[in-house]
Amino acid sequence: MPSQSHSTRAEDKQMLRQAALLTRDLHRPSPARYWSDCFGSAAVGYAALAGAILSHSAALTVALVVLSILALYRAVLFIHEITHLDHRLLPGFRAAWNIGVGAPLLLPSFLYEGIHAVHHSRRHYGTERDPEYLPLAHMRPWTLPLFTLAALAMPFLLLLRFGILAPLSIFIPPLRRVLVERFSALEVNPAYHRPAPEGAFARRWRLQEIAASMAAIAILASTATGLVPLRAFVFYCVVVAGVAVLNQTRTLVAHLWENDGAELSLTDQYRDSTNVPPAFPGVLWAPVGLRFHALHHLVPRLPYHALPEAHRRLAGALPVGSAYGDANYSSLSTLLNRLARATMRRR
Known part of the structure; x- marks a missing residue:
C-alpha cells in the first residue's frame, strides 16, 4: 500500500477527532430501546404473518404480508447491532435475539458476527479480503438486478443449509469444512473463505446452529407431513424472501462500490459509504440506524438510536466543504441511479 500523504493523514485525524469529541456522550445503549424496538417489531411481524395465513x-393478506416483511426486517437488522455491542451493557440480548428472531428465521447471528469486523478493518475494507464488498460500480449493468433478485432464493438456501446440510455434516467431515468455509456467512464477496470459529465464539456458533437446524427441520417436516398447511409454508418463504430482497436493496446503496481493490484511507472509506439523512422513507428501507452507514463506519460503536443525533451534531459543527458532507445523499433512488449510471459506463 502506498503511504498516505500528509494532508490525507491530517484529514483522517480531523474527522476522527471531531467525531469522537461530538459523540462521546452517546455511546451507551438504551436497554429499553433495544428490547422494546427489536422484540416489539418481531411480535408485530409474526402476528402479521399469522394474520396473512389466516x-x-x-x-388484507397483501397488507399483512407487507407489514410482516417490514417489521421482521427491522427485527432482523438488529443482527448488525449484535456485531458491535458491548454485550456487558446489554446482557442476554444476543441470546434472546437468536431465540426469538435468529432461529425462527434461520438467520443466527454467527452468520454475521466476525465477518462484519473484517469489513470494518481499515486494511481490509474494499479489498479482495473484505467479505462485504464487491466493486459493483465497475461491473456490468446486469449484475445489479441479479445481485438483488438472487435474494429471492434465500429461504430455500437457508432451509437447505440448516435443515439438510448441517445435520449431514455431523457425519461427513469434508462437508462440514465446506459448510463452515463457504456457506456460513452473510457475505457479498463470493471469493471470501471463512476461517473455522474458535473459543467462546465456536461454542456460541454451535448452539445457534443447533437452534436454527431444529427450526429448519421442524418447518420442513411439519410441511411435508401436512401438520402445517402448505399455505403457511409459502407465506413464511415469501416473508423471508421479502426481508432478504429489502436488505439486498439497502446493501446496494450502503456504499458507492467504487473501490477497485486498493487499500483506502479512513476518509476515502467514509466517502465510499453513504448517509441518507431524511427519516422517511429511510426508516423503512434502512432501519436500525443503517441510513447513516457512512457515519457508522466513522464511529462504529455508536448505538443505532444515537446516530440521528450524532449526524445532527457533526453536520452542524463541521464546516461547509468538509469531508463529512461528501457522504450525504438525499434518497434511495438517487443512489440507485448513480450506481446504475456507473455500470452503464462499463458496458
Whole structure:
C-alpha cells in the first residue's frame, strides 16, 4: 500500500477527532430501546404473518404480508447491532435475539458476527479480503438486478443449509469444512473463505446452529407431513424472501462500490459509504440506524438510536466543504441511479 500523504493523514485525524469529541456522550445503549424496538417489531411481524395465513381477503393478506416483511426486517437488522455491542451493557440480548428472531428465521447471528469486523478493518475494507464488498460500480449493468433478485432464493438456501446440510455434516467431515468455509456467512464477496470459529465464539456458533437446524427441520417436516398447511409454508418463504430482497436493496446503496481493490484511507472509506439523512422513507428501507452507514463506519460503536443525533451534531459543527458532507445523499433512488449510471459506463 502506498503511504498516505500528509494532508490525507491530517484529514483522517480531523474527522476522527471531531467525531469522537461530538459523540462521546452517546455511546451507551438504551436497554429499553433495544428490547422494546427489536422484540416489539418481531411480535408485530409474526402476528402479521399469522394474520396473512389466516386471512380470506386478498387486500388484507397483501397488507399483512407487507407489514410482516417490514417489521421482521427491522427485527432482523438488529443482527448488525449484535456485531458491535458491548454485550456487558446489554446482557442476554444476543441470546434472546437468536431465540426469538435468529432461529425462527434461520438467520443466527454467527452468520454475521466476525465477518462484519473484517469489513470494518481499515486494511481490509474494499479489498479482495473484505467479505462485504464487491466493486459493483465497475461491473456490468446486469449484475445489479441479479445481485438483488438472487435474494429471492434465500429461504430455500437457508432451509437447505440448516435443515439438510448441517445435520449431514455431523457425519461427513469434508462437508462440514465446506459448510463452515463457504456457506456460513452473510457475505457479498463470493471469493471470501471463512476461517473455522474458535473459543467462546465456536461454542456460541454451535448452539445457534443447533437452534436454527431444529427450526429448519421442524418447518420442513411439519410441511411435508401436512401438520402445517402448505399455505403457511409459502407465506413464511415469501416473508423471508421479502426481508432478504429489502436488505439486498439497502446493501446496494450502503456504499458507492467504487473501490477497485486498493487499500483506502479512513476518509476515502467514509466517502465510499453513504448517509441518507431524511427519516422517511429511510426508516423503512434502512432501519436500525443503517441510513447513516457512512457515519457508522466513522464511529462504529455508536448505538443505532444515537446516530440521528450524532449526524445532527457533526453536520452542524463541521464546516461547509468538509469531508463529512461528501457522504450525504438525499434518497434511495438517487443512489440507485448513480450506481446504475456507473455500470452503464462499463458496458
